[in-house]
Amino acid sequence: MPIRPATAADLPAVAAVYAHYVATSVVTFDETAPELPFWQTRLRELGERGLPFLVADVDGEVAGYAYAGQWRPKPAYRHTVEDSVYLAPGRTGQGLGRALLGELLPRCAKAGARQVVAVIADTGQDASAALHRAFGFVSVGRLTGVGFKLGRWVDTQLMQLDLTR
Structure with missing residues:
Protein backbone atom coordinates (compact mmCIF):
# COMPACT_ATOMS: atom_id res chain seq x y z
CA MET A 1 0.00 0.00 0.00
CA PRO A 2 1.39 3.39 -0.86
CA ILE A 3 2.46 5.57 2.05
CA ARG A 4 3.27 9.02 0.77
CA PRO A 5 3.65 12.60 1.95
CA ALA A 6 0.35 14.34 2.50
CA THR A 7 -0.69 17.06 0.08
CA ALA A 8 -3.18 19.89 0.37
CA ALA A 9 -5.62 17.77 -1.67
CA ASP A 10 -5.56 15.11 1.09
CA LEU A 11 -6.51 17.48 3.87
CA PRO A 12 -10.33 17.30 3.57
CA ALA A 13 -10.09 13.52 4.00
CA VAL A 14 -7.60 13.91 6.87
CA ALA A 15 -9.99 16.35 8.55
CA ALA A 16 -12.88 13.92 8.11
CA VAL A 17 -10.93 11.02 9.63
CA TYR A 18 -9.99 13.12 12.65
CA ALA A 19 -13.51 14.53 12.99
CA HIS A 20 -14.82 10.98 13.30
CA TYR A 21 -12.61 10.36 16.35
CA VAL A 22 -13.41 13.74 17.87
CA ALA A 23 -17.13 13.00 17.68
CA THR A 24 -17.16 9.34 18.62
CA SER A 25 -14.24 8.53 20.91
CA VAL A 26 -11.85 9.57 23.64
CA VAL A 27 -8.71 8.76 21.63
CA THR A 28 -8.36 12.51 21.14
CA PHE A 29 -9.20 15.05 23.79
CA ASP A 30 -10.41 17.56 21.20
CA GLU A 31 -14.13 18.16 21.61
CA THR A 32 -14.58 20.18 18.43
CA ALA A 33 -13.08 18.99 15.18
CA PRO A 34 -10.67 21.49 13.65
CA GLU A 35 -11.67 22.96 10.31
CA LEU A 36 -9.67 22.71 7.09
CA PRO A 37 -7.56 25.87 7.75
CA PHE A 38 -6.11 24.17 10.86
CA TRP A 39 -4.95 21.22 8.74
CA GLN A 40 -3.54 23.53 6.08
CA THR A 41 -1.50 25.32 8.74
CA ARG A 42 -0.39 22.00 10.26
CA LEU A 43 0.82 20.70 6.88
CA ARG A 44 2.66 23.93 6.14
CA GLU A 45 4.31 24.20 9.58
CA LEU A 46 5.44 20.58 9.63
CA GLY A 47 6.83 20.98 6.13
CA GLU A 48 8.75 24.09 7.16
CA ARG A 49 10.35 22.13 10.00
CA GLY A 50 11.08 19.14 7.77
CA LEU A 51 8.80 16.91 9.84
CA PRO A 52 6.76 14.16 8.19
CA PHE A 53 3.04 14.21 7.50
CA LEU A 54 2.08 11.02 5.68
CA VAL A 55 -1.06 9.41 4.30
CA ALA A 56 -1.92 5.83 3.49
CA ASP A 57 -3.40 5.95 0.01
CA VAL A 58 -5.61 2.95 -0.73
CA ASP A 59 -7.24 2.97 -4.14
CA GLY A 60 -6.95 6.75 -4.34
CA GLU A 61 -8.51 7.37 -0.92
CA VAL A 62 -6.89 8.49 2.31
CA ALA A 63 -7.25 5.43 4.54
CA GLY A 64 -5.22 6.92 7.36
CA TYR A 65 -2.56 9.43 8.21
CA ALA A 66 0.37 9.97 10.53
CA TYR A 67 2.52 12.93 11.39
CA ALA A 68 5.09 14.02 13.92
CA GLY A 69 5.06 17.44 15.54
CA GLN A 70 7.29 19.04 18.11
CA TRP A 71 6.56 17.55 21.55
CA ARG A 72 6.47 20.89 23.38
CA PRO A 73 6.89 24.47 22.12
CA LYS A 74 9.98 25.39 24.16
CA PRO A 75 13.21 25.41 22.13
CA ALA A 76 15.02 22.79 24.21
CA TYR A 77 12.41 20.23 23.06
CA ARG A 78 13.24 20.76 19.38
CA HIS A 79 14.70 17.25 18.98
CA THR A 80 11.68 15.50 20.53
CA VAL A 81 8.51 14.88 18.55
CA GLU A 82 5.08 13.46 19.29
CA ASP A 83 3.57 11.08 16.78
CA SER A 84 -0.08 10.91 15.76
CA VAL A 85 -1.58 8.02 13.81
CA TYR A 86 -5.25 7.86 12.79
CA LEU A 87 -7.03 5.41 10.52
CA ALA A 88 -10.23 5.99 8.62
CA PRO A 89 -13.31 4.22 10.02
CA GLY A 90 -13.40 0.66 8.76
CA ARG A 91 -9.68 0.62 8.00
CA THR A 92 -8.36 -0.77 11.28
CA GLY A 93 -6.82 -4.24 11.40
CA GLN A 94 -5.43 -4.02 7.86
CA GLY A 95 -1.82 -3.17 8.70
CA LEU A 96 -2.20 0.51 7.84
CA GLY A 97 -1.13 1.76 11.28
CA LYS A 110 16.08 12.05 9.13
CA ALA A 111 14.46 15.32 10.27
CA GLY A 112 16.75 15.40 13.33
CA ALA A 113 14.43 13.97 15.96
CA ARG A 114 16.13 11.96 18.69
CA GLN A 115 13.09 11.02 20.75
CA VAL A 116 9.51 10.20 19.78
CA VAL A 117 6.75 10.44 22.37
CA ALA A 118 3.32 8.85 22.04
CA VAL A 119 0.48 10.09 24.22
CA ILE A 120 -2.14 7.36 24.14
CA ALA A 121 -5.60 7.75 25.67
CA ASP A 122 -6.53 4.78 27.83
CA THR A 123 -9.66 3.61 26.05
CA GLY A 124 -9.63 0.12 27.52
CA GLN A 125 -8.23 -1.25 24.27
CA ASP A 126 -4.56 -1.96 23.66
CA ALA A 127 -4.27 -1.52 19.88
CA SER A 128 -2.40 1.80 19.85
CA ALA A 129 -0.04 0.85 22.68
CA ALA A 130 0.60 -2.54 21.03
CA LEU A 131 1.40 -0.85 17.73
CA HIS A 132 3.90 1.40 19.44
CA ARG A 133 5.45 -1.47 21.43
CA ALA A 134 5.97 -3.33 18.15
CA PHE A 135 8.28 -0.50 17.06
CA GLY A 136 10.24 -0.45 20.32
CA PHE A 137 8.37 2.22 22.25
CA VAL A 138 8.42 1.69 26.01
CA SER A 139 5.93 2.86 28.57
CA VAL A 140 7.36 5.75 30.56
CA GLY A 141 4.37 6.81 32.61
CA ARG A 142 0.69 7.34 33.08
CA LEU A 143 -1.24 10.51 33.68
CA THR A 144 -4.36 9.64 35.64
CA GLY A 145 -7.71 11.29 34.97
CA VAL A 146 -6.26 14.13 32.92
CA GLY A 147 -9.03 14.25 30.32
CA PHE A 148 -12.80 14.42 30.65
CA LYS A 149 -14.73 13.56 27.52
CA LEU A 150 -17.97 11.80 26.66
CA GLY A 151 -18.92 11.73 30.32
CA ARG A 152 -15.85 9.98 31.66
CA TRP A 153 -12.39 10.66 33.03
CA VAL A 154 -9.61 9.31 30.83
CA ASP A 155 -5.99 8.47 31.62
CA THR A 156 -3.15 8.80 29.15
CA GLN A 157 -0.24 6.44 28.77
CA LEU A 158 3.08 8.00 27.77
CA MET A 159 5.36 5.94 25.57
CA GLN A 160 8.78 6.86 24.22
CA LEU A 161 11.16 5.68 21.51
CA ASP A 162 14.84 6.63 21.47
CA LEU A 163 15.79 7.00 17.80
CA THR A 164 19.50 7.17 18.64
CA ARG A 165 19.67 3.47 19.59
Missing part, protein backbone atom coordinates in the same frame (compact mmCIF):
# COMPACT_ATOMS: atom_id res chain seq x y z
CA ARG A 98 1.99 -0.39 11.13
CA ALA A 99 2.77 0.82 7.61
CA LEU A 100 2.29 4.48 8.56
CA LEU A 101 4.32 4.32 11.77
CA GLY A 102 7.00 2.25 10.04
CA GLU A 103 7.46 4.98 7.47
CA LEU A 104 7.06 7.86 9.92
CA LEU A 105 9.85 6.89 12.34
CA PRO A 106 12.80 6.89 9.91
CA ARG A 107 11.56 10.19 8.52
CA CYS A 108 11.54 11.61 12.05
CA ALA A 109 15.16 10.53 12.49
Whole structure:
Protein backbone atom coordinates (compact mmCIF):
# COMPACT_ATOMS: atom_id res chain seq x y z
CA MET A 1 0.00 0.00 0.00
CA PRO A 2 1.39 3.39 -0.86
CA ILE A 3 2.46 5.57 2.05
CA ARG A 4 3.27 9.02 0.77
CA PRO A 5 3.65 12.60 1.95
CA ALA A 6 0.35 14.34 2.50
CA THR A 7 -0.69 17.06 0.08
CA ALA A 8 -3.18 19.89 0.37
CA ALA A 9 -5.62 17.77 -1.67
CA ASP A 10 -5.56 15.11 1.09
CA LEU A 11 -6.51 17.48 3.87
CA PRO A 12 -10.33 17.30 3.57
CA ALA A 13 -10.09 13.52 4.00
CA VAL A 14 -7.60 13.91 6.87
CA ALA A 15 -9.99 16.35 8.55
CA ALA A 16 -12.88 13.92 8.11
CA VAL A 17 -10.93 11.02 9.63
CA TYR A 18 -9.99 13.12 12.65
CA ALA A 19 -13.51 14.53 12.99
CA HIS A 20 -14.82 10.98 13.30
CA TYR A 21 -12.61 10.36 16.35
CA VAL A 22 -13.41 13.74 17.87
CA ALA A 23 -17.13 13.00 17.68
CA THR A 24 -17.16 9.34 18.62
CA SER A 25 -14.24 8.53 20.91
CA VAL A 26 -11.85 9.57 23.64
CA VAL A 27 -8.71 8.76 21.63
CA THR A 28 -8.36 12.51 21.14
CA PHE A 29 -9.20 15.05 23.79
CA ASP A 30 -10.41 17.56 21.20
CA GLU A 31 -14.13 18.16 21.61
CA THR A 32 -14.58 20.18 18.43
CA ALA A 33 -13.08 18.99 15.18
CA PRO A 34 -10.67 21.49 13.65
CA GLU A 35 -11.67 22.96 10.31
CA LEU A 36 -9.67 22.71 7.09
CA PRO A 37 -7.56 25.87 7.75
CA PHE A 38 -6.11 24.17 10.86
CA TRP A 39 -4.95 21.22 8.74
CA GLN A 40 -3.54 23.53 6.08
CA THR A 41 -1.50 25.32 8.74
CA ARG A 42 -0.39 22.00 10.26
CA LEU A 43 0.82 20.70 6.88
CA ARG A 44 2.66 23.93 6.14
CA GLU A 45 4.31 24.20 9.58
CA LEU A 46 5.44 20.58 9.63
CA GLY A 47 6.83 20.98 6.13
CA GLU A 48 8.75 24.09 7.16
CA ARG A 49 10.35 22.13 10.00
CA GLY A 50 11.08 19.14 7.77
CA LEU A 51 8.80 16.91 9.84
CA PRO A 52 6.76 14.16 8.19
CA PHE A 53 3.04 14.21 7.50
CA LEU A 54 2.08 11.02 5.68
CA VAL A 55 -1.06 9.41 4.30
CA ALA A 56 -1.92 5.83 3.49
CA ASP A 57 -3.40 5.95 0.01
CA VAL A 58 -5.61 2.95 -0.73
CA ASP A 59 -7.24 2.97 -4.14
CA GLY A 60 -6.95 6.75 -4.34
CA GLU A 61 -8.51 7.37 -0.92
CA VAL A 62 -6.89 8.49 2.31
CA ALA A 63 -7.25 5.43 4.54
CA GLY A 64 -5.22 6.92 7.36
CA TYR A 65 -2.56 9.43 8.21
CA ALA A 66 0.37 9.97 10.53
CA TYR A 67 2.52 12.93 11.39
CA ALA A 68 5.09 14.02 13.92
CA GLY A 69 5.06 17.44 15.54
CA GLN A 70 7.29 19.04 18.11
CA TRP A 71 6.56 17.55 21.55
CA ARG A 72 6.47 20.89 23.38
CA PRO A 73 6.89 24.47 22.12
CA LYS A 74 9.98 25.39 24.16
CA PRO A 75 13.21 25.41 22.13
CA ALA A 76 15.02 22.79 24.21
CA TYR A 77 12.41 20.23 23.06
CA ARG A 78 13.24 20.76 19.38
CA HIS A 79 14.70 17.25 18.98
CA THR A 80 11.68 15.50 20.53
CA VAL A 81 8.51 14.88 18.55
CA GLU A 82 5.08 13.46 19.29
CA ASP A 83 3.57 11.08 16.78
CA SER A 84 -0.08 10.91 15.76
CA VAL A 85 -1.58 8.02 13.81
CA TYR A 86 -5.25 7.86 12.79
CA LEU A 87 -7.03 5.41 10.52
CA ALA A 88 -10.23 5.99 8.62
CA PRO A 89 -13.31 4.22 10.02
CA GLY A 90 -13.40 0.66 8.76
CA ARG A 91 -9.68 0.62 8.00
CA THR A 92 -8.36 -0.77 11.28
CA GLY A 93 -6.82 -4.24 11.40
CA GLN A 94 -5.43 -4.02 7.86
CA GLY A 95 -1.82 -3.17 8.70
CA LEU A 96 -2.20 0.51 7.84
CA GLY A 97 -1.13 1.76 11.28
CA ARG A 98 1.99 -0.39 11.13
CA ALA A 99 2.77 0.82 7.61
CA LEU A 100 2.29 4.48 8.56
CA LEU A 101 4.32 4.32 11.77
CA GLY A 102 7.00 2.25 10.04
CA GLU A 103 7.46 4.98 7.47
CA LEU A 104 7.06 7.86 9.92
CA LEU A 105 9.85 6.89 12.34
CA PRO A 106 12.80 6.89 9.91
CA ARG A 107 11.56 10.19 8.52
CA CYS A 108 11.54 11.61 12.05
CA ALA A 109 15.16 10.53 12.49
CA LYS A 110 16.08 12.05 9.13
CA ALA A 111 14.46 15.32 10.27
CA GLY A 112 16.75 15.40 13.33
CA ALA A 113 14.43 13.97 15.96
CA ARG A 114 16.13 11.96 18.69
CA GLN A 115 13.09 11.02 20.75
CA VAL A 116 9.51 10.20 19.78
CA VAL A 117 6.75 10.44 22.37
CA ALA A 118 3.32 8.85 22.04
CA VAL A 119 0.48 10.09 24.22
CA ILE A 120 -2.14 7.36 24.14
CA ALA A 121 -5.60 7.75 25.67
CA ASP A 122 -6.53 4.78 27.83
CA THR A 123 -9.66 3.61 26.05
CA GLY A 124 -9.63 0.12 27.52
CA GLN A 125 -8.23 -1.25 24.27
CA ASP A 126 -4.56 -1.96 23.66
CA ALA A 127 -4.27 -1.52 19.88
CA SER A 128 -2.40 1.80 19.85
CA ALA A 129 -0.04 0.85 22.68
CA ALA A 130 0.60 -2.54 21.03
CA LEU A 131 1.40 -0.85 17.73
CA HIS A 132 3.90 1.40 19.44
CA ARG A 133 5.45 -1.47 21.43
CA ALA A 134 5.97 -3.33 18.15
CA PHE A 135 8.28 -0.50 17.06
CA GLY A 136 10.24 -0.45 20.32
CA PHE A 137 8.37 2.22 22.25
CA VAL A 138 8.42 1.69 26.01
CA SER A 139 5.93 2.86 28.57
CA VAL A 140 7.36 5.75 30.56
CA GLY A 141 4.37 6.81 32.61
CA ARG A 142 0.69 7.34 33.08
CA LEU A 143 -1.24 10.51 33.68
CA THR A 144 -4.36 9.64 35.64
CA GLY A 145 -7.71 11.29 34.97
CA VAL A 146 -6.26 14.13 32.92
CA GLY A 147 -9.03 14.25 30.32
CA PHE A 148 -12.80 14.42 30.65
CA LYS A 149 -14.73 13.56 27.52
CA LEU A 150 -17.97 11.80 26.66
CA GLY A 151 -18.92 11.73 30.32
CA ARG A 152 -15.85 9.98 31.66
CA TRP A 153 -12.39 10.66 33.03
CA VAL A 154 -9.61 9.31 30.83
CA ASP A 155 -5.99 8.47 31.62
CA THR A 156 -3.15 8.80 29.15
CA GLN A 157 -0.24 6.44 28.77
CA LEU A 158 3.08 8.00 27.77
CA MET A 159 5.36 5.94 25.57
CA GLN A 160 8.78 6.86 24.22
CA LEU A 161 11.16 5.68 21.51
CA ASP A 162 14.84 6.63 21.47
CA LEU A 163 15.79 7.00 17.80
CA THR A 164 19.50 7.17 18.64
CA ARG A 165 19.67 3.47 19.59
